[in-house]
Amino acid sequence: MKNLTIGFIGAGNMANSLIVGLLASGFDPKNIWATNKNLEKLDRLKSLHIHTSTDNRLLVRQVDVVVLAVKPQILKNVVVKIADLVREKKPLLISIAAAINLKTLQAYLQDNSIAIVRCMPNTPALLGCGATGLWANVQCSISQKNIAESVFRRVGIVVWASSEKELDSVAALSGSGPAYFYLFIYALQEAGFELGLPKEMSRLLSLQTALGAARMAIESEQSVDELKQNVASPGGTTQAALKILAQGHFSELIKKAMLAARQRAEEMADQFENEA
8 A cells, every 4th residue: 555546536525535535544644535525625735735626537547546535426427537447547436325236337438348346334434333235346456455455444334235236235234324314313302301301311321321332242252132131121111112112023023224324325326237
């Protein structure tokens, strides 16, 4: 990674978090490029002393790795305009655009020989607590896979999918997962308030409880089921609450929600593939 040059097309939140993560680990800012049509977003990056530009083609000419960090809806327009340079230089392409599969990316490029890594990160990467699923095409060398993994390890944990299709399930779990937890935290806050707690107290208790439970699950050698049982004393308050959740088919509801998310990811992938 020492002499590697890396460029981010798109300077939004995810690109910013990855750039900050690289710099925090000692990556030379002179080896990082970022582009965006929004000059205000580029101005925010200038304090990091990296190269910034509005010219995506200039970026591709300068770097070994191109990170496609734009929304899926505009990715085709972006890639088509740099495709000839990519075919010529053959940089490693890393895409964080959800629902754009390898087949679609290759159609945009009009080339099946480019090394591509698809990534499914999530928003906690902004705090260095992300969870990212990766999938590489057969053109990627071991060193290129290591580069992609190294980039995303700067902002959290990394797992490799066993198939590209598996990324849709990753999207349903960790990609969409933060929203599920936010919904549950909000429900706790509102219920606490309705049970008579001051609103701010209910909010703080809900947030700290979520944080504490997550840390215990990560740091404990016990499984999450064992940790749950540790809290749920027989005949106690927690057991009474868990009984209500079970009666409401809580676990089955979560499964149905994730199935819906995965199905939507598959539908979007098919849509972009058909439009390619």
